[in-house]
Amino acid sequence: MNYLSTRGHPDRKRFCEILLEGLAPDGGLYLPQTYPQVDTDTLAKWRTLPYNELAFEILSLYIDDIPAADLKAICAKTYTAEVFGSDEIVPLRELEDGVYLEALSNGPTLAFKDMAMQLLGNLFEYELARRGAELNILGATSGDTGSAAEYAMRGKKGVRVFMTSPDGRMSPFQQAQMFSLQDENIHNIAITGVFDDCQDIVKAVSNDLGFKRKYRIGTVNSINWARLLAQVVYYFAGYFQATASNDKPVSFTVPSGNFGNVCAGHVARMMGLPIQTLVVATNENDVLDEFFRTGVYRVRAAVDTHETSSPSMDISKASNFERFVFDLVGRDPARLRQLFVDDLGLKGSFDLSADPAFQQAAERFGFRSGRSTHADRLAMIRDTEKRFATLIDPHTADGLKAAREQLVPGVPMVVLETALPIKFAATVVEALGEEPARPKKFEGIEALPKRVVQLPADAEAVKAYIAEHCD
Numbered sequence: 302m303n304y305l306s307t308r309g310h311p312d313r314k315r316f317c318e319i320l321l322e323g324l325a326p327d328g329g330l331y332l333p334q335t336y337p338q339v340d341t342d343t344l345a346k347w348r349t350l351p352y353n354e355l356a357f358e359i360l361s362l363y364i365d366d367i368p369a370a371d372l373k374a375i376c377a378k379t380y381t382a383e384v385f386g387s388d389e390i391v392p393l394r395e396l397e398d399g400v401y402l403e404a405l406s407n408g409p410t411l412a413f414k415d416m417a418m419q420l421l422g423n424l425f426e427y428e429l430a431r432r433g434a435e436l437n438i439l440g441a442t443s444g445d446t447g448s449a450a451e452y453a454m455r456g457k458k459g460v461r462v463f464m465t466s467p468d469g470r471m472s473p474f475q476q477a478q479m480f481s482l483q484d485e486n487i488h489n490i491a492i493t494g495v496f497d498d499c500q501d502i503v504k505a506v507s508n509d510l511g512f513k514r515k516y517r518i519g520t521v522n523s524i525n526w527a528r529l530l531a532q533v534v535y536y537f538a539g540y541f542q543a544t545a546s547n548d549k550p551v552s553f554t555v556p557s558g559n560f561g562n563v564c565a566g567h568v569a570r571m572m573g574l575p576i577q578t579l580v581v582a583t584n585e586n587d588v589l590d591e592f593f594r595t596g597v598y599r600v601r602a603a604v605d606t607h608e609t610s611s612p613s614m615d616i617s618k619a620s621n622f623e624r625f626v627f628d629l630v631g632r633d634p635a636r637l638r639q640l641f642v643d644d645l646g647l648k649g650s651f652d653l654s655a656d657p658a659f660q661q662a663a664e665r666f667g668f669r670s671g672r673s674t675h676a677d678r679l680a681m682i683r684d685t686e687k688r689f690a691t692l693i694d695p696h697t698a699d700g701l702k703a704a705r706e707q708l709v710p711g712v713p714m715v716v717l718e719t720a721l722p723i724k725f726a727a728t729v730v731e732a733l734g735e736e737p738a739r740p741k742k743f744e745g746i747e748a749l750p751k752r753v754v755q756l757p758a759d760a761e762a763v764k765a766y767i768a769e770h771c772d
């Protein structure tokens with residue numbers, strides 16, 4: 302399998318070459334040259350496989366530069382009941398007739414990002430050992446991504462993590478999750494400033510090419526193809542649990558921010574998994590809902606990006622969206638560049654409303670969308686608790702709200718649960734007046750010793766810290 306850039310760069314690369322890279326050299330995103338097709342016989346064989354073996358089957362269609370036995374071992378080591386809390390790994394629960402929640406949040410940090418990041422940690426360790434190389438991951442987080450990356454990379458050989466976060470702005474639980482890690486290869490850096498300052502620092506350090514090369518700086522952000530690929534697996538696993546045979550369509554609703562999660566659903570659908578509809582659920586930051594309703598993709602400025610009670614979906618632009626649009630415009634890199642380089646660069650938006658391709662977003666690719674507000678979120682949390690005795694987090698509530706607007710009789714609707722309620726306790730308390738339950742392993746973590754340094758919002762200070770801790 303070869304990978305290409307959405308923006309038309311002539312190079313073709315293999316999986317392990319792009320594993321440790323971010324953007325393609327022309328600023329595009331990597332995609333496989335074709336989507337492997339899965340027929341009904343294959344689906345029948347896969348239906349009864351344990352999760353780690355299903356993951357191996359799907360991954361091996363996209364990865365041909367890791368020996369099969371090694372890839373199999375990596376999948377077996379990653380997806381265990383010990384790490385993800387059950388043999389199913391992503392158990393499906395029926396809320397009511399035809400509406401399901403797929404649990405993706407029982408990994409080490411209680412959000413779905415563990416599903417991909419845990420695999421990435423093991424792939425990185427494997428590939429770095431094979432190359433005899435090291436990698437220093439520099440990131441910025443306002444919560445979920447940073448903790449998922451740290452729990453995936455902790456103790457891994459050849460990898461260090463330098464994770465910046467805005468000082469005092471994460472929830473106490475999120476801070477405790479990250480700062481209580483005592484592993485020597487994990488460095489928490491609390492920046493005096495806001496999340497944007499952290500992102501600016503990461504950009505500034507990455508743009509210093511000399512520093513980047515010397516200190517082997519890398520990232521684990523959501524545009525990484527390996528993360529997306531790992532997420533394809535749970536669409537298959539959800540499908541098998543929601544159906545008894547492989548001729549039944551299923552729809553999925555996905556709480557969305559950077560379009561990584563739902564893009565994995567698009568890939569699964571392109572491979573031939575019988576997905577009828579992919580519902581993109583957004584909060585007040587409704588860049589994506591606006592596109593799927595109107596055909597206009599309009600990137601927001603920082604001041605127009607709302608701080609909401611589903612904060613992991615607070616985005617101003619959706620960094621994986623370019624992957625879907627590439628397929629939408631028939632994989633034409635010139636057209637793609639016109640939209641993402643010329644139009645977005647010049648006006649901050651593009652308009653496909655008059656383009657037949659836009660009609661295809663719904664008809665050919667199955668996309669629908671929905672949007673919710675803080676009040677919707679609270680109502681959905683209350684309703685789900687009252688009618689089904691089930692506690693959901695605010696992001697999953699955004700999903701459930703959009704799902705209910707798109708139900709089709711006879712077609713199971715699977716809502717992806719992207720976090721556990723304890724991670725966003727304040728909103729759950731606002732809705733229900735009670736603290737959500739906390740898994741045993743997180744009891745009392747706020748009281749554990751913290752391992753974190755404070756630095757000013759200054760890229761030079763962060764560079765100096767990295768240089769000092771890189772021997």
Ligand SMILES: *Cc1c(COP(=O)(O)O)cnc(C)c1O
Nearest residue numbers: 445557558559560561562613719
């Ligand atoms: C990251 C995240 C999202 C958004 O996922 P994308 O892949 O960026 O669309 C939704 N919910 C939670 C809880 C998250 O952590």
